[in-house]
Amino acid sequence: LKRGRGIHVVEPLIGVEMSSDYNKTHCGLAPQSLVASILPPVLIVELLLGLPGNLLALCVFCRHLQSWTPNVVFLLNLVLADFLLLVSLPLRIDYLQREEDWVFSDAWCRINLFMLAVNRSASIGFMTAVAVDRYFKVVHPHHKVNFISSSQAAGTACFIWAVVFSLRLPLLLTGDLLMKHENHSYCRSFNPDKDPKLGIKLHYAVYLAEFFFSLIILLFCSFRICCILHRRHKDKKKNMRQAVRIISVINVVFIVCFGPGVAIGLTALYMKTQGESYCDTFKSSGEWFVIGIGFTYLNSVLDPVIYGFCSSMFRDAVKTMINRLGLVALQLSHRGNTVNGDKG
Template identity: 50%
Template sequence: MLTREMDLVTSSLRPITENNTLMHCQSSKKYETAYQTIFTIFDVIVGLPGNSVAMWIFCFRIKSWKPHILFLFNLAIADLLLIISLPFRIVTDLQGEDWIFGQAWCRINLFMLAVNRSASIAFMTAVTVDRYFKVVHPHHRVSHMTLTQAGVLTGLLWIVVIALRIPLLTINLLYEHGNLSLCRSFNSYEGIPPEIKLHYLAFIVEFILPWFLLLFCSTRIACSLHQRWTDRQKKMVRKATIAVVVISLVFTICFMPGVVTGLAAMYIKRFHPKNCTAYNQAIQCFMMSVTITYLNSSLDPVIYCFSSSLFRDPLKKSICCRRFQKKNDTMQNETITII
């Protein structure tokens, strides 16, 4: 009896190995998921109608397409990939992080989540660079990009985004932890597989480079306000400045926390490998920060409104027509009642 108890204690202290992969500082404590669940449900409740309206505007109300509209449209497509994937994460969180949908869908789900993040960053950056050239270098050939050229660029961006995330489809991302099946693209690997190294590198680099580019474009566009523009040109520059600032804020709020907490966890693992308490706390913060990443699908419709009058004007007309129709219906009902 005593020997059996000792074996149970010893096995509980062994690092978890799955698929011949040793886990670093694997916590026996289940991660808190209430915050993540509430936040993810909020993202679906807000993001689904917001992006549905956006897609309706793009498909049926915009008659004149320009390069930046094409970029915004593809940003909306990326958001739809996220919204399709989130209900599976919600169910998993409600199950205490237990993934019940199988290994294949685990890979596909994490692939779609990663593609959304990469595509959102890519097309936010594309819109910002387009605004930058329109204001700061109006005579540059980039400022006169045709819709066909924008379509080719869009295709290239999707190819790069998907190529960077294909490794997630080639490796098993479903791990057994006690009675739970964990489906994560970020795990506490002792030795990180090459596919995951590429995933980690893309996660960090795809934020840092565009972030500095956004700051540069925002600063240059803002400085253009001090030039001797006509009143009409100043108005255009102000709108461009607001659009780029909104994009930069959404970008920073949604994507920076995940990168900062992820780098903190990597630092602790590299320089303080035995401090498992600090490491697991950093991982917990990272997982919560990744949930904030999903917020971009809820905030992107705000970007559409600030980035283009071609989107904003049809939206205003649709809302006004809806109100006018509702008012007419009310007046007709009152007239019928009087009669």
């Protein structure tokens, strides 16, 4: 407290950053109690289910290096994208279990959100690549795209990764992701800023554009493959029916995992445009948006289903593993019965 010429001037020495973060947000900052109660157990289940399936896929694909096809190359990169998510989830779970209080540094907040965003973009990119690969094999069987080598497919995968990292780099370089208010540190990539920085705006734009762009491609591929199958109804070739199943599974996983977050996010953005009189609705839609993003993390659990439909190598490896486990269980049971018989 300074005194000068009859004027009392208060200089807050503590909490300057907290008050400024609060004042620059639309409708303020507060813990999302619904998110903190629902999402942590969901993320723990997704982590426990997603890790074994993706480890199995990684082992299968790496053990068959000599028989890689472009399709397998794209699926392997989908596995790698899932590992970015699985590595990031423990920090996210810790953050939510503390009722949205980020105890790590600002740099780790940005890295964590960057990896989550890269997982989403890369997953969308490689799902689309698998669908396009199947489209050319069915609709344009003599196109030169069908005859690319595995090294050329790897080059395509590197290009997809380069695009993904370039589009998500602004999120890593933005300094407004960690916001503080009332002893809470909020690590959010979708903070309710009144005037978001350019990096955040780019993040929003990429979040929406990658979904709708890939959705259009997936629906187009599905429509064209179904048309070809309908024309050749008499043949009913097995590879065409398989292509329809693959595209259908990819579409279902894509919409289930990425659709809810986009739909609720657009609702939240609309509520923001309605002004502060709709703050309660805006905050509620914001909570449901974060829960909708939880569906995004579900892709690491459902992606092994795509591997099973898209790769006979993966299906055969899973069948072999199940048969071996059944044989081992049978042998153990037989040994137990023999021991009991000897004792009798």
